[in-house]
Every structure is written in C-alpha cells, then in structure tokens.
Amino acid sequence: MDAPLAGVLALQGDFEAHRKALADAGARSAEVRTAGELERVDGLVIPGGESTTLLKLLKDEKLWEPLRRFGRQRPVFGTCAGAILLARRVTRPEQECLGLMDFEVERNAYGRQVQSRVVRIEDAEGGPLEAVFIRAPIVRTAGPGVRVLARYNGDPVLMEQGLHLAATFHPELSAGRRVHRLFVAKLRP
Numbered sequence: 001m002d003a004p005l006a007g008v009l010a011l012q013g014d015f016e017a018h019r020k021a022l023a024d025a026g027a028r029s030a031e032v033r034t035a036g037e038l039e040r041v042d043g044l045v046i047p048g049g050e051s052t053t054l055l056k057l058l059k060d061e062k063l064w065e066p067l068r069r070f071g072r073q074r075p076v077f078g079t080c081a082g083a084i085l086l087a088r089r090v091t092r093p094e095q096e097c098l099g100l101m102d103f104e105v106e107r108n109a110y111g112r113q114v115q116s117r118v119v120r121i122e123d124a125e126g127g128p129l130e131a132v133f134i135r136a137p138i139v140r141t142a143g144p145g146v147r148v149l150a151r152y153n154g155d156p157v158l159m160e161q162g163l164h165l166a167a168t169f170h171p172e173l174s175a176g177r178r179v180h181r182l183f184v185a186k187l188r189p
C-alpha cells in the first residue's frame with residue numbers, strides 16, 4: 001500500500017520544513033493551495049506563519065469552508081498560527097477560527113520581550129521533547145475532549161482531539177520527528 005498522502009497548506013509560512021519532517025516520519029506530502037488539491041489528500045498540515053494573513057488568504061482562495069468540511073472527516077495538524085486557526089476561540093485580538101478543536105487561545109501571549117525561545121518540555125508519553133516557540137500563542141482553556149500531550153510552564157502546548165493535533169510550537173524546526181509521527185499515524189488509522 002502507498003504511504004499516506006499528507007497535504008501541507010502552502011499559502012504562507014514554513015511549509016517546506018513540514019514536508020521534510022513528514023517525509024522523515026514516513027508520509028508522502030503534497031502542497032495544497034486550492035480546494036481541488038485539498039480533496040486529494042488524506043490529512044492537512046497548517047503551518048505557522050501569521051494567522052490573520054493565513055485566514056485572509058484561505059478566504060481569498062475560497063478554502064475556508066472546504067477546510068471546515070475537510071476537518072469533519074480527515075485529520076488536521078496545526079502548528080502555531082495553524083493551531084490558532086483550529087481553535088474554538090481566539091483572543092487578543094478576537095479572530096475567526098475553524099473551531100475544529102475545543103480550546104481557547106490568546107495570540108502572541110508570551111509578550112514582545114521574549115518573542116522566540118527553544119526549550120525542553122515533557123511529553124506525557126514520549127519523554128523530553130524540544131519545543132521552538134516563535135511569537136507563540138498560549139492556550140488559556142481546553143475542553144474535556146482535548147487530550148493535553150505536553151505542557152510548558154503549565155500551559156498546554158501539544159494537544160489532540162479526535163482526528164486533530166495542535167502544537168503552539170514548531171516541531172518541524174527540531175530534529176526529532178515524534179510529533180509528525182503522531183500525525184502520520186492519524187492519516188490511516
């Protein structure tokens with residue numbers, strides 16, 4: 001059987017690094033820029049970048065509603081700005097989101113002083129994990145259906161709910177591939 005095909009939303013952000021990580025984790029990947037391309041993939045990665053811009057581009061490209069429908073049936077993995085889009089509610093400022101996962105997120109919540117940092121976090125199952133934060137959001141509340149897989153300073157930074165996965169950091173920028181493997185495992189359960 002062919003390896004599963006992971007789509008990577010390629011409107012903005014570091015989609016190349018995700019494609020490399022997915023290949024390392026055993027998946028084929030394809031760039032997604034249109035609703036037609038979205039139909040052909042088994043799941044979708046929404047990379048980091050700038051969520052307001054991503055939101056606008058998704059609407060301009062008529063991908064917003066197709067993506068909402070896609071997420072009811074197939075896995076979506078959002079990192080940083082991508083995680084912001086997956087949320088149920090976004091604050092500071094309020095912004096539209098897909099509501100595919102039941103958490104509330106505050107944008108740019110670590111403040112301007114510390115825009116980026118690389119830290120070691122504890123993943124509940126897999127042991128230590130490197131996490132690269134870049135103007136990261138903070139998850140303020142997560143509903144009972146959300147499984148928190150890792151925390152930093154007590155806040156959820158890696159979460160799973162049903163088909164979906166969200167990271168407020170950038171796993172594609174670290175050498176380890178554990179987080180991408182979690183997503184690849186969801187592509188063909």
Ligand code: GLN
Nearest residue numbers: 048049050051080081135
């Ligand atoms: N701060 C960005 C936003 O609010 C996210 C940053 C990132 O994806 N690295 O959209």
